[in-house]
Amino acid sequence: MRLSDNIGKTPLIKITDKIYGKAELFNPTGSVKDRPASHIINEAEKSGKLQSGGTIIEATSGNMGVSFAWLAAERGYRCVIVMPSNMSLERKQTLQYYGAELIEVDAGDFDGAIRLRDELAKKNNWFNCNQFGSEENIESHRNGTAVELLSQCEINSFIPSALISGTGTGGTIMGVGPTLQTYHNDMVIVAVEPAESPVMSGGEPGLHGIQGIGDGSKFLVDLTIIDEIITVSTEDAKQRAKKLARELGIFVGISAGANIVASERFVEKFNPKTPVLTFLCDRGDRYFSCL
Numbered sequence: 001m002r003l004s005d006n007i008g009k010t011p012l013i014k015i016t017d018k019i020y021g022k023a024e025l026f027n028p029t030g031s032v033k034d035r036p037a038s039h040i041i042n043e044a045e046k047s048g049k050l051q052s053g054g055t056i057i058e059a060t061s062g063n064m065g066v067s068f069a070w071l072a073a074e075r076g077y078r079c080v081i082v083m084p085s086n087m088s089l090e091r092k093q094t095l096q097y098y099g100a101e102l103i104e105v106d107a108g109d110f111d112g113a114i115r116l117r118d119e120l121a122k123k124n125n126w127f128n129c130n131q132f133g134s135e136e137n138i139e140s141h142r143n144g145t146a147v148e149l150l151s152q153c154e155i156n157s158f159i160p161s162a163l164i165s166g167t168g169t170g171g172t173i174m175g176v177g178p179t180l181q182t183y184h185n186d187m188v189i190v191a192v193e194p195a196e197s198p199v200m201s202g203g204e205p206g207l208h209g210i211q212g213i214g215d216g217s218k219f220l221v222d223l224t225i226i227d228e229i230i231t232v233s234t235e236d237a238k239q240r241a242k243k244l245a246r247e248l249g250i251f252v253g254i255s256a257g258a259n260i261v262a263s264e265r266f267v268e269k270f271n272p273k274t275p276v277l278t279f280l281c282d283r284g285d286r287y288f289s290c291l
Contacts, residue, residue: 004074007034008144012152018267021280025252029070031282036171037067039140040129050127057121058129059113061211062091063282068129069098082113087211090286108207110215132169132219141175150183159184161272164263165279166192166213166255170220178225188227192262195231209234212255230262237261238291251284
C-alpha cells in the first residue's frame with residue numbers, strides 16, 4: 001500500500017454548536033489538495049497521458065503544488081512548480097524538500113504563472129496538471145469529500161443548513177455543494193473570498209494574504225449555484241486562525257481562519273436552525289513566516 005492510498009476519511013470537528021469543520025489537515029501532506037491532485041494523476045496514468053519517468057508541471061499558490069510534488073516523489077516523476085513569489089517561505093521549502101523544481105513569477109501574478117505553465121508544458125511535452133480547468137478536480141470532491149460529509153452529517157444527526165467554503169480553483173465548492181444539495185435541498189452554498197481581491201463579488205483582483213483562495217479569477221466556480229458570497233480580510237483570517245490554535249488546539253492555516261470567520265458571520269446574520277459545514281483546509285505550520 002502506498003501513502004497516497006490513505007487520502008480522505010478526514011474527521012468532522014465541532015467548532016461550535018452551529019459550525020462544523022472538515023479537518024483536511026489530516027491528509028498525507030496536510031491539506032485538502034491531496035484529493036484532487038491524486039485524482040488528476042491517477043486519471044492521467046490510466047489514460048496514458050502520464051508515462052513512467054515523465055514530468056508534471058503546475059501553477060499553484062502552494063498546497064496543490066505540494067501535493068503534486070509529493071505524488072511525483074512517490075511515483076518517480078519529475079515535478080516543476082510555477083508559483084507567485086509572495087507565497088509563504090514554508091510552502092516553497094516544502095516543495096523543494098519533495099524534490100520539485102520551483103519557478104517564481106511576480107507577486108500575485110497567477111495569470112502569469114498559468115501562462116508560463118502552459119508554455120513550458122507545450123514546449124517540453126510535459127503533463128499539464130491544469131488544476132484550474134480540470135473536471136477531475138471537481139470529481140475528486142464530488143465522489144470523495146461530499147460522500148464523506150453526507151455520512152458524517154448522518155452520524156452527527158443533523159441536516160446542514162449551509163456549506164461555506166473559500167475558493168481557489170473552485171473544485172471543492174463545485175464538487176461538494178451541488179452534491180450535498182441533491183440530498184438537502186434547502187442547504188445554501190456560500191463562497192468565501194478575500195476582501196482585498198473580491199473577484200466573485202464583482203471587484204478587481206488584488207494582493208492579499210489568504211493563500212490558497214482568491215487567486216484572481218473564478219476559474220471552476222459557476223456563480224449560478226452560489227447563494228451567498230462573504231468577503232474576509234487577511235488580518236481577520238489570520239487572527240481567527242491563531243484563535244483556533246490558542247482556544248481549541250486546532251492548528252490550521254489562514255484560509256481555514258477565513259472559512260471560520262465567514263461561518264460565524266453567516267450564523268450571526270441568519271441564525272440557522274441546523275449547523276453549517278466548512279473546511280479546515282490545511283495545517284498551520286506552513287505559515288509561520290506569514291503569521
